[in-house]
Amino acid sequence: MIAIVGGGLAGCLLACFLTRRGEEVVLYERRADPRAAGAERGRSINLALSERGLDALRRVDLVADVLAGALPMRGRMIHPVEGETGFQPYSADGTRAINSISRAALNDILLDAAGKSARIVFEHRLTRLDPESGEMRFDTPGGEVHATADVVLGADGAGSAVRGQLLRVGATTESLDFLDYGYKELTIPARAGEFALDPGALHIWPRGRSMMIALPNPDRSFTATLFWPTSGTAGFASLSSPAAVERYFAEHYPDVVPLIPDLVEDYQLNPVGLLGTVRCTSWQSGRAGLIGDAAHAIVPFYGQGANCAFEDVVVLDRCLTEAGGDWARALPLFEAGRRADTEAIARMALANFVEMRDKVASPVFRLGQRIEHS
Ligand code: FAD
Numbered sequence: 001m002i003a004i005v006g007g008g009l010a011g012c013l014l015a016c017f018l019t020r021r022g023e024e025v026v027l028y029e030r031r032a033d034p035r036a037a038g039a040e041r042g043r044s045i046n047l048a049l050s051e052r053g054l055d056a057l058r059r060v061d062l063v064a065d066v067l068a069g070a071l072p073m074r075g076r077m078i079h080p081v082e083g084e085t086g087f088q089p090y091s092a093d094g095t096r097a098i099n100s101i102s103r104a105a106l107n108d109i110l111l112d113a114a115g116k117s118a119r120i121v122f123e124h125r126l127t128r129l130d131p132e133s134g135e136m137r138f139d140t141p142g143g144e145v146h147a148t149a150d151v152v153l154g155a156d157g158a159g160s161a162v163r164g165q166l167l168r169v170g171a172t173t174e175s176l177d178f179l180d181y182g183y184k185e186l187t188i189p190a191r192a193g194e195f196a197l198d199p200g201a202l203h204i205w206p207r208g209r210s211m212m213i214a215l216p217n218p219d220r221s222f223t224a225t226l227f228w229p230t231s232g233t234a235g236f237a238s239l240s241s242p243a244a245v246e247r248y249f250a251e252h253y254p255d256v257v258p259l260i261p262d263l264v265e266d267y268q269l270n271p272v273g274l275l276g277t278v279r280c281t282s283w284q285s286g287r288a289g290l291i292g293d294a295a296h297a298i299v300p301f302y303g304q305g306a307n308c309a310f311e312d313v314v315v316l317d318r319c320l321t322e323a324g325g326d327w328a329r330a331l332p333l334f335e336a337g338r339r340a341d342t343e344a345i346a347r348m349a350l351a352n353f354v355e356m357r358d359k360v361a362s363p364v365f366r367l368g369q370r371i372e373h374s
Pocket residue numbers: 005006007008009010011028029030031045046047048049103124125126127155156157158159160161162183225273291292293294300302303304305306307308309
């Protein structure tokens with residue numbers, strides 16, 4: 001039996017791939033079933049899903065279901081403080097797109113798919129793992145539960161408990177690099193039933209050291225996300241009164257003020273999320289392995305965390321085939337083949353923050369010339 005810890009994006013897709021190979025899979029998720037529970041305030045997160053992720057979904061016939069709830073964005077719309085907005089297409093002929101989809105909706109589709117062939121156990125939070133024996137302990141509403149698996153795959157996200165257990169036994173080392181930036185969501189609702197901005201674009205308000213972006217949702221709203229310093233004069237905490245919030249947005253984001261009727265409430269009530277890069281060596285030991293954000297979480301500025309987690313699943317599946325189904329060979333093969341790519345995207349994601357918050361606004365970029373950045 002294969003245990004997957006974490007019923008998020010990577011865990012569910014992995015369950016689909018492994019059961020297709022004939023494996024018996026149990027998926028342990030710490031949350032209650034999110035299809036019944038609904039989203040947390042200010043944590044809706046909509047993702048830009050691109051070809052890397054679609055390729056993985058296509059292999060288990062999920063791409064049509066996923067794209068049915070997605071909106072194509074064919075370029076980015078730059079909103080300067082003053083003057084006209086400018087559209088920068090993602091491809092020369094203007095046809096190629098990345099797709100805006102809510103992480104929760106994507107997770108629901110994947111849970112439905114995984115549940116057809118794997119057993120999903122909700123409200124099971126992994127607290128202890130012995131990587132050598134595959135013995136696991138979970139906190140559940142009914143008390144502690146014990147289970148054992150032949151292989152335990154940690155798909156439990158950036159704060160991975162499986163990674164924590166590999167650390168505990170000295171099987172891995174980790175580095176967590178948090179930015180001194182955080183993110184906060186705001187909602188731009190539909191106006192008279194229509195999108196308040198062009199839904200065919202990813203909107204960016206580059207402001208030098210910080211920025212806001214907005215991605216469209218099928219209900220004709222946009223989820224806007226502020227990426228601001230966590231402290232200092234331009235940080236989230238610096239706007240401590242409703243008047244300060246209104247003044248700041250009127251000065252720096254004047255075109256969105258009329259579009260966000262609940263600006264002050266959203267700003268004051270929605271949480272600030274952390275942004276960081278997780279690196280660890282190694283991703284496997286004994287019967288246990290890591291995949292997705294658990295192995296290599298990145299900052300979101302290249303829109304590739306989930307795409308990369310999906311691609312991990314394809315690569316692990318290929319390694320299993322190469323290893324003739326032998327997990328003891330497949331997990332090291334996966335790490336050896338995948339590490340350099342995930343380190344590269346981690347660096348590119350950090351570099352793209354500078355591009356999005358600053359360089360996309362430059363006249364050179366607007367002319368479509370390539371800008372190199374370190
Ligand atoms: P997660 O999605 O975090 O899933 C982990 C699962 O494990 C969760 O369900 C969690 O409840 C469960 N879990 C955790 N601990 C335990 C435990 N102890 N026991 C049992 N279960 C546990 N990516 C993109 O590709 N494009 C984007 O545009 C994009 N934008 C983003 C914007 C923001 C603001 C953020 C924060 C992220 C963004 N990402 C984007 C990244 C993307 O969300 C992640 O890379 C992706 O969700 C990783 O999937 P995962 O399955 O590895 O981890």
